[in-house]
Amino acid sequence: SQKIEQNSEALNIQEGKTATLTCNYTNYSPAYLQWYRQDPGRGPVFLLLIRENEKEKRKERLKVTFDTTLKQSLFHITASQPADSATYLCALGGDSSYKLIFGSGTRLLVRP
Amino acid sequence: EAEVAQSPRYKITEKSQAVAFWCDPISGHATLYWYRQILGQGPELLVQFQDESVVDDSQLPKDRFSAERLKGVDSTLKIQPAELGDSAMYLCASSSYGLAARSSYNEQFFGPGTRLTVL
Numbered sequence: 001s002q003k004i005e006q007n008s009e010a011l012n013i014q015e016g017k018t019a020t021l022t023c024n025y026t027n028y029s030p031a032y033l034q035w036y037r038q039d040p041g042r043g044p045v046f047l048l049l050i051r052e053n054e055k056e057k058r059k060e061r062l063k064v065t066f067d068t069t070l071k072q073s074l075f076h077i078t079a080s081q082p083a084d085s086a087t088y089l090c091a092l093g094g095d096s097s098y099k100l101i102f103g104s105g106t107r108l109l110v111r112p
Numbered sequence: 113e114a115e116v117a118q119s120p121r122y123k124i125t126e127k128s129q130a131v132a133f134w135c136d137p138i139s140g141h142a143t144l145y146w147y148r149q150i151l152g153q154g155p156e157l158l159v160q161f162q163d164e165s166v167v168d169d170s171q172l173p174k175d176r177f178s179a180e181r182l183k184g185v186d187s188t189l190k191i192q193p194a195e196l197g198d199s200a201m202y203l204c205a206s207s208s209y210g211l212a213a214r215s216s217y218n219e220q221f222f223g224p225g226t227r228l229t230v231l
Contacts, residue, residue, distance in 0.1 A: 004154075034219070043116075043203050043222030044155065089154050093218055099168060100218060102154030 002028045004103035006090060012109045013080060021075040021106045023090035028101070031094025033066055033073050038087045038105065048075075052094070080110045114138045116223035118204050124229045130192040133226045137186070137206030143167075145220065146179055146189050147203040155203055161187065194230045201225045 005024045013019050023033070032051045036044035050057045050066045050073070057064045063076040077084050087105040117136040125131050137144050142163050147155035158177065160168040163184040172179065176195070181187040191198055205220040 008152075041225075041227070043205070043225050044220075045222070046219045049219060091154075099157060099160065100220065102156070104152065104154045 002026070002092075002101055004028075004090065004092060004101060006088075006103040006106045008104065008106070010107040010109055012111065015080060015082060015110055015112050017080055019077040019080045019084065019108055019110070021088050021108065023073040023075070023103055025071050025092055028071075028092055029068075029094070030092035032092075033064075034091045034093065034100065035062075035064060035073075035075050036089040036091060036102075038089055044089055047088075077108075080108075082110045082112050084108060085110050114221075116204055116206055116221050118202075118223035118226055120226055121224060122227045122229075124231065125194050126231050127196055128193040130190065131194050131228065132191075133189045133202050133204075133228075135187045135189070135204030135223060137204070138208075138221055141206035141208050141221070142184075143207045143218075144181060144187050145205040145207075146187070147205065149201040149203055149225070151200075158189070191228075194228075196230050199228055199230045201227050 003026045034049045035047045037047055038044040048059055048064045050064045052068055061078045065074045087107045089102050089105040091100040091102045093100045119134050144161045146158045148158055149155045158172045159179045161181045164181050177191055179189045203222055203225045205222045207218050207220045
């Protein structure tokens with residue numbers, strides 16, 4: 001069955017550093033991968049999408065890479081800020097139903 | 113900015129009771145999703161609508177859960193009877209998938225969710 005793995009342990013970093021989150025998947029060939037941010041008690045918010053034929057995508061301080069050979073996506077936040085503290089979810093999609101399959105998320109804590 | 117509306121935000125009920133959640137998607141969004149999210153896990157799709165039709169309800173426990181989107185706009189998710197294991201966040205999302213000129217990669221917009229506690 002399809003499986004998405006995100007680091008279940010929280011990532012704790014110092015303000016100003018680069019945060020790198022990992023999303024690995026098996027038994028799936030997604031056409032695209034999305035990253036969402038979720039704050040406690042709130043719904044996820046879409047951040048970035050990367051297609052299978054793209055290696056890298058950037059948006060302001062965010063960068064996403066997508067390696068379909070390794071079946072892995074990396075999500076980077078440069079110059080991190082305490083306001084970046086949240087849970088980050090990756091989601092895979094691409095079949096005809098446009099259904100998204102979500103990972104369990106990684107919690108990021110940025111210390112001031 | 114347009115948002116997905118959900119109500120209630122919180123619901124506490126006793127097991128065996130009936131509960132209902134309401135969702136109003138972003139205007140013009142043809143696709144509506146109901147997800148369940150257990151604490152510490154990612155959202156799990158329960159049901160997907162395209163306009164008023166169900167596209168995917170393979171993970172919906174149909175013996176107790178039902179969902180409808182009668183006019184292809186707002187939607188209701190019902191649980192009857194509720195069980196202790198149903199305690200979770202219930203999220204509604206919408207997307208413009210189906211309007212090819214807008215989005216073909218299914219960016220989803222989520223509502224604030226309904227936190228259900230079953231006692």
